[in-house]
Amino acid sequence: MSTHISRHFHLKGHRISGVYSRSPASASELARQLDCPALTNPDKVPEDADFYILCIPDGAIPEVLDGFRGRPGTWLHTAGAVDVDVFQGLFSSYGVLYPLQTIRKKQPLDLKQTPFLVEGSSEEVKDAIIRLAGSLSKQIHEVDSPSRRIIHLAAVFANNFTNHMVHIGQEILEMQHLDKHLLDPMLEETVRNILSMGAREAQTGPAMRNDTDTMLKHTELLKQHPEWEKLYTFISRDIGRIRDK
DSSP states (O other): OHHHHHHHHHHTTOOOOOEEOSSHHHHHHHHHHHTSOEEOOGGGSOSOOSEEEEOSOGGGHHHHHHTTTTOSSEEEEOOSSSOGGGGTTTOSSEEEEEEOSOOOTTSOOOOTTSOEEEEESSHHHHHHHHHHHHTTOSOEEEOOHHHHHHHHHHHIIIIIIHHHHHHHHHHHHHHTTOOGGGGHHHHHHHHHHHHHHOHHHHOOSHHHHTOHHHHHHHHHHTTTOHHHHHHHHHHHHHHHHHHTO
16 A cells, blocks of 8 residues: 555655664665655654555554654555544544555556545635545545445445455366366356446346256255355355345
């Protein structure tokens, strides 16, 4: 997150005052790319920046923030499931800058079409965050913390769980010395169908057809993998529930 967001801000002409990290190696690597100081001492973090953007694990946010309590500037986190209230009582100006996107450090990423969900401690702060986010993306949405938490949950199902299901499918093939890339064309067509007609209309497979004989054969093949068998059974049952609506 920190790599992609800071690179894009840098490319858009924003001046990065410094990169702070408790890991000297991480700070130095990114700071070199941004032509700015690498900082590992919180006392050395400049106090004249307009924005301070936290790109850290959710659980580390309260501890890190406490070390900067009372600092000037607008403080932002980039988390999907952390309330904006995490800043309350620590800073007078704060908010959220959350890109709704799957991000990998070394994978190129175009943020222009990435939805940014923003929230601010006041109307003035919110408008400033919207302008900041608008320099990176064409999709800016004002979303409060409860709604952002729901969107984050939906994203976990749509992205993280989907990825895990593909991983299981690939493992099933590889365990039988079959080519995992046999699934690739089907995956591409699945995504196209979901985007063009919606996931409900795009749903296919034995559970959607109520093909109990095929589902029984599949669960028999999964007897050596009880967790996968449970997943297959639960998901098939839920597809059936949607089918019968």
